[in-house]
Amino acid sequence: MSGATIRRRGGARRTWWGSWAWFSALGLAVLLPWIIFDWRHGRHDGFAVALLTQTAIMSVFALSYNMLSGQSGLLSFGHAVFLGLPAYVTIHVMNAIAAGHLWIPEELLPLVGGISGLLFAALFGYPTTRQRATAFAMITFGIGELVTAAATMFQGFFGGEGGVTADRALNTSLLGLSYEPAIEVYYLALAWTVIAVVLMRLLARTPLGRMAEACRDNHERVRFLGYDPHGIRFCQFALSGFFAGIAGALYAMTYEIVTYDAVGATLSGNALFMTFIGGVGVFWGPIVGAVLVVIMQSWVGLVSNAWQIYVGVLFIAMVMYAPGGLAGLIVLHGPVWQEGRIQALLLSYARVALPGLLAVLGFVALVELGSSVMLGEHEKGAVRLFGGALDPASPWLWGGGAALLLIGGSIARRQGRALAARWALIAEGTSAG
Amino acid sequence: EDSIRIGLTDPMSGAFAQTGQQNSQQAQYLLDSINSKGGALGRTFELVTYDNKLQPSEALIALQSMVDHNIPFVWSNAGSNVAAALIDGVEKHNARDPDHRVLYFTAGSTAPELTNEKCSFWFFRFVPTTEQFAEMLVRALPPEVKKVYLLNPDYLYGQAMQRDSTKFLAQYRPDVQAAGNELIPVGKVKDFSSYIAKIKASGAQALITGNFGPDLSLLIKAGTEAGLDVSYYTVWAGTGGTPTAIGPAGNSRVFALQAFNDNMADEQGDAALKDLVTRFRATHDYDFDAGSWRAMFELLQAAIQKAGSTDPAKVAQVLEGMTSRDMLGHEWAMRAEDHQVLMPYYVSVFTKDVKYDSEHTGLGWKVIKTYEGKDLALPTTCKMKRPAT
Amino acid sequence: MTPALALRDVHKSFGATRIIQGVSLEIRRGERHAIIGPNGAGKTTLFNLISGRLPVSSGVIALNGRPIQNRSPQKIRRLGLTRSFQIISFFHRLSVLDNLRCALLWPLGYRVAFWRLLDRERRLNQAAEEWLERLALTARRDVQAGALSYAEQRALEIGLTVAGGAEVVLLDEPTAGMDRGEADRTTALIREITQGKTLVMVEHDMNVVFGLADRISVLVYGHLIASGAPGDVRGDPAVQEAYLGAEAA
Amino acid sequence: MTLQLTRLHAYYGKSHVLHGINLDVGEGEIVALLGRNGVGRSTTCKAIMGLVAAKGSIAYRGHNLLGLRPDQIARLGIGYVPEDRQVFPTLTLRQNLELGLKRAGRFGRWRLEDIYALFPNLRSRQNVAAGQLSGGEQQMLAISRSLMGDPDLIVVDEPTEGLAPKLVEQVREMLCEIARRGAAILLIEQKLTIALQISHRVYVMGHGRVVFEGTPGEFAKDDSVRRQWLEV
Amino acid sequence: MELLLVSVLNGLLYGMLLFMLASGLTLIFSIMGVLNFAHASLYMLGAYFAYEISRRVGFWVALVIAPLLCGLLGALIETYGLRKAHRHGHVAELLFTFGLAFIVEKLVLMVWGPTAVPYRVPPELDFTLFSVYGTHVSAYRGFILLISAAMFAAIWLLLTRTRMGFVIQASLSHPDMVASLGHNVPRVFTTVFAGGAALAGLAGVIGGNYLVTEPAMAFSMGPIVFVVVVFGGLGSLAGCFIASLIMGFVQTFAVVLDISPADLLARLGVAVTPATPLAEVLRVPLPRIGPFLPFLLMVFMLLVRPRGLLGTRDT
């Protein structure tokens, strides 16, 4: 009995904490388009809205991926199939609606994607989920490749290279919205994201969700408890397809075009990156990952041609310093925060962050200079960096960059060790308490 | 509002970075030369690049960014999938936000449907379609060739190449027999020997192929290595990297469709053009294959000048039906019905016998056949919706 | 009355090696039965055959009169037979409570319910809490199972096996690696939680065997050489020769 | 003195398990280390092998083992039989044994034949993957594997766990044989009878410390130690 | 008949080419259990190194030095990065090697530019070895065959004559125990990873001029190699070898056999017309999907036999 009360207390505290964070995140998501409003032209910043919408879609997608990778221990290399195929279905349905063959309220279109995702996942998943581990991973990889191949080869359903397009202004809105402005689609996507996130959160706490975790830990023992692990993996896979399908429908509605890229390896890879960079151990980890990866790919990609190097370095740094993902890193601070010991750490963090920032600056400068020189962009005269134009021929810049990197790096390293020691001290204190 | 901005979205990173990088560099080079002569409306052109990783969704986000920055001209080259998405995106954007319209053009996406079923008032194409490519290749076949083999990449573009080549063979060369017909997926075949064996067994004298990049290089390498005695009629053998990969073994065997090559200036004797080419060769270590874009930019420049503003609607209206002559003296015309350019195009052979070699291979491109734009006018199915105003 | 578990002429070979060579055995309902035998005699293999982990080469295994050989482990579990593992085998990253809930889900009829929340299921949670209490793991309920001490892990392993309420319970060396005190505590635990059930266990600790078993069978290299009441078996010279050695003396 | 532990502390991450152990094992000596479950006996073994973080000193024939890698420690002539056996499941029994050799094909005091003579069961199972072996067979394998490296000191953690009574006898004899061939043994054993029968000296541990040290005879006399530290 | 013979030859040579590409990965992925996505990057670096060396001091020097450089690089990667990632499990490794692959690709772009480099077959090997019915087989293809066979022999000796294979396999389950038996596990891992990297480099040296040396070569080579290794079965060198040959033959014969499901149906008396459901799919001839057959085969293989052709373990 005492156990139950401890649990409830612990649970309550966690829920308070959790819901506070959830609601502020949601609030931020609702308000952001207005915070970055383009007042000069009196309109929404289209790029920001596009990124926000993409983040919402990718969050659902990454969470659905985590139902496999995190909860069920199934590493999939072909998850985009269950976003892409439903996206194709949705876009065909949208065209059918526009042609008057069908009537479905626009707000419920994501459900079309979800259901078709469920069906596709059930179809592919039934044989696939007989296997696990590497065999599963490679089967999904193979299926991903084959579906992508089919999408380029067959035009009837996939529309060939140009893909299938539709107009999202269908006039079937229950709310009387046209869905022409991107901002309306963003709010629709956000609403469905909230629904999907809540559902997936609840799903993790159902018997199925728990058994999926049990299968992940020890698939054989599950059988001696009366369960068929194949059945559990299958259900989990199918439901994951449902949510990926919702993301797919939102994708179709946002871009109003679906091409073979929507089933391709790049997107599948992104699901994996988002999930693991965010962290599989924590439910909201993949959302953090989605935010980061969208920013990395779309924004950094627009600013710098060398984004690949940054992404690469990020991956390696993650593996080295935060194997639990970003969420893992954040959660680590939970107990310290609650016991009010975070101040003790702040100074140490600052000591690492300042030289670290300098090192990063030096690194970015070097990479950008290098990339511009090598790609011959210097013919344009200068590298655009940090808001100013730099002359890549100047040895001062190279020297400065290298110096920043070396000096900042070595100081950060030293301070990092001190921080780690401090951490150990504090963590010991909290675990005892 | 000082400069006239053109937003170029192409793959700037990843496997196709080469295309985007070289496109933007060559465009910049050409725009610099146009700007040095005054630009348009007294303003200079400015090129702003946006990476799209050859993905439609990324291209649409790039489009958003361009719209946010009030960039009136959107330009992309690589990938008909990207172009299709952008046509659609631009069409919708212009309808939904008429105050900030944009004009979109491509000089690289060749799928015929873009100026047929998908044609749009806001979209202009400054490159022939694959249908025209097929026609040009078929008409380039020498009379002694009686058996050809078709080999194309297995997606919409290659399938169209295959279909159209067959169609034009029937039309222009009923005496030629198609000995074989092959579609291969892009980038998946590592060893082309089996295809070579099959081609050899078919007895074909020429190979018509729409393949590009490593696939094309590997195909030709495998063919020359196995001693296959055919001529390669290609669309893309002149593009970056392929001459290097083919190397001397391709001498006089490889033919390519081109809008421009470094040797044309020399043949033509136009001093300005010569200067443009030699300066480019001095500062870049790849071929100046986008030289024809000069004519495209000049058309744009003239249209802006004539419209008196950079308003996309006005510029588009003026562009329709506009004609000009390029530096080689051939006519460029923007067909009003479908916004498909009718421009000159050339068939060149890869040979030792040239002044400027390609990519330091010792071999270069020499024009053997010229098509005038009007020669290549094909019917269109475009039903263009023009804006009310 | 049909026996709870009956084996008739069961054989098992791995390739050419014959491990179980014609075992016939009946275990009455409600009895506590121990199987002893030298290492490598095939005791674990026999458990694997009964519980469906391995297919038999030939022979019949019947649970309450129903043949169950060559059926999947989950089917056999659903028919009311459960087993523990010689090498601890549970869900390391789940909490102790969740481990027990997993064991209770199927018997309580939840299947793959994805429309019910575990925390809201009163019946399930009550049962799980009761098991925590019985296993003396209440204080550790929210700890990850992998972090338990060895003895606690053993207790959980047994709890996981028995919690579902199956009629026939197979335990494979439940007290291995325990000191005297813990072995005694575990014996008591087993006695308590298998009350009214049929228990078959493999064990090398003779204190535990003679403390718990109503009947004992001796398996030597694939053959049952003796079966009977503890006193009889202990006195059997063949058993002493093959298994007990000096200790019986 | 072959092995000497002085004020040895050991830690698993944050938790401090050994609190200053003093213990030594002489040349050719069998020393038993007793204690209840969880008292830290296995941790002592791991500390000797360099598998846990430790402070203090571990001297072995003039080398300080602390700070050395496990493989360096093993190459100084120490063999180890872990409590959970740790056979390599995908390798066959024989391959497992061969991995015990410090250098391929170089046998010392123990050859394969000696092992098979001691445990005839193992011979017939030579080509079975170790993961398929019965619990007891794995135990035999783990002991035998450590002998293949020809150790001068062998640290044996619960060698009779899961063995049938008759085999327990065999293992007892084997341990004596090992000692006869000149290797010292640090033996962790749950079964008091055996430990007392074969060991020359006995240590008893409680709460991460040594609470008794003496000969089996002294131990047998001192009932209080047994009651306080070994029984319930 | 003529085509058949040539195709058999082509299949064999193609298979050996695939094996050459896959052999290093077998060592690293299938034997060490490391999901190495940077393998193809090392292959690419091998080609570029060889290009640089061969245009300065000649191909034969490059043949030795470039793989050694890659091996050294592999050793560094293992020691300073992968070892740490390995402790955090497969996905950590995967992310690590992915990050590495990204960086290498970009660096190659920066150093050598986006277009193919003129890395050519050495003149000594640039002749026709023999001809079959007028189809030339170049000496270089013979050379590839020779090197592949040598690679097979080398790895086989490494794994059977030394205990490295056993040490690694054992370390996958109980690394501490292997160390306690006196084996320097980290050194063995570094050695083997470096070996795999060197093999990748060697494949690059030889494949780079036979195929094309350009920044996208890593990206396009990766998938098929993974397929070969997985199809052959993790942990099995022989499996990888046989899988390479199978894939070589399958792809070669798929090109030659011009039939489609519709043809088969027609033989059964069922005509496929454009109105038939899935007509578009049914009419696909075999050559069109030839390059995807390896993927298809792999999927089927794993569905019925998750450990692959000759695999020794499941995961």
Ligand SMILES: Nc1ncnc2c1ncn2[C@@H]1O[C@H](COP(=O)(O)OP(=O)(O)OP(=O)(O)O)[C@@H](O)[C@H]1O
């Ligand atoms: N899959 C298999 N392949 C080959 N031999 C096997 C396999 N499984 C078990 N064996 C062999 O069968 C014999 C019986 O093993 P089993 O595990 O049943 O013994 P056991 O009686 O439980 O012994 P212990 O008391 O030591 O646990 C052993 O010799 C073992 O090596």
Ligand SMILES: Nc1ncnc2c1ncn2[C@@H]1O[C@H](COP(=O)(O)OP(=O)(O)OP(=O)(O)O)[C@@H](O)[C@H]1O
């Ligand atoms: N890997 C580990 N991480 C954290 N704590 C551990 C770990 N291994 C053991 N411990 C703890 O260290 C203490 C000593 O463990 P140890 O294994 O040395 O005990 P032991 O005397 O060998 O007991 P046993 O009879 O159970 O083998 C125990 O409290 C145990 O819970």
Ligand SMILES: [Mg+2]
């Ligand atoms: Mg057993």
Ligand SMILES: [Mg+2]
């Ligand atoms: Mg212990």
